[in-house]
Amino acid sequence: GENVEQHPSTLSVQEGDSAVIKCTYSDSASNYFPWYKQELGKGPQLIIDIRSNVGEKKDQRIAVTLNKTAKHFSLHITETQPEDSAVYFCASIPPASNYQLIWGAGTKLIIKP
Amino acid sequence: DTEVTQTPKHLVMGMTNKKSLKCEQHMGHRAMYWYKQKAKKPPELMFVYSYEKLSINESVPSRFSPECPNSSLLNLHLHALQPEDSALYLCASSQEKAVEAFFGQGTRLTVV
Numbered sequence: 001g002e003n004v005e006q007h008p009s010t011l012s013v014q015e016g017d018s019a020v021i022k023c024t025y026s027d028s029a030s031n032y033f034p035w036y037k038q039e040l041g042k043g044p045q046l047i048i049d050i051r052s053n054v055g056e057k058k059d060q061r062i063a064v065t066l067n068k069t070a071k072h073f074s075l076h077i078t079e080t081q082p083e084d085s086a087v088y089f090c091a092s093i094p095p096a097s098n099y100q101l102i103w104g105a106g107t108k109l110i111i112k113p
Numbered sequence: 114d115t116e117v118t119q120t121p122k123h124l125v126m127g128m129t130n131k132k133s134l135k136c137e138q139h140m141g142h143r144a145m146y147w148y149k150q151k152a153k154k155p156p157e158l159m160f161v162y163s164y165e166k167l168s169i170n171e172s173v174p175s176r177f178s179p180e181c182p183n184s185s186l187l188n189l190h191l192h193a194l195q196p197e198d199s200a201l202y203l204c205a206s207s208q209e210k211a212v213e214a215f216f217g218q219g220t221r222l223t224v225v
Binding site for chain 1: 161212
């Protein structure tokens, strides 16, 4: 079945710098890739997603890129701010199940002031 | 309104208690989900309701019993839980598939 690997597990960046988190998936037929941000004590919040027919999507300071050939997708956060500190999860939906999100292990992003 | 509301936010229960978790959404979503999340781990899918019918049960022990009274509400009935069931329980909803799934803030459950 589908497997999603996420790196790094922890990322510490200086405020104002950029952060990049990478995920790799195994099922080439997967076609939807969301990113969730989870702050301490809260539920996951969908921050951006991308479908397999698109290579890149941007929303203000965040962007997601998808390389279908290599089967990986990345989250890019520019001009990082303290409020970006959180755990970020990538996920995919395998074609065999419309309801099952396959999650990466998560990346704890720390923004240093 | 892109909100999924869960109550209560915190719950402490004994192993012989019966309690219920509640979830509500008013986005017209037809799929609703229960997830369990342990510390430093991604959410684990427990149940999926699609059009008010149980669609997926990920081999969850019978001490967890879901219920979908209508298209906006989802309950999780708890009975005879174990301390290892302590976790953050998350409700989510989506239009149909798990595309653009929105999560609630969760119920922090502690079993003593």
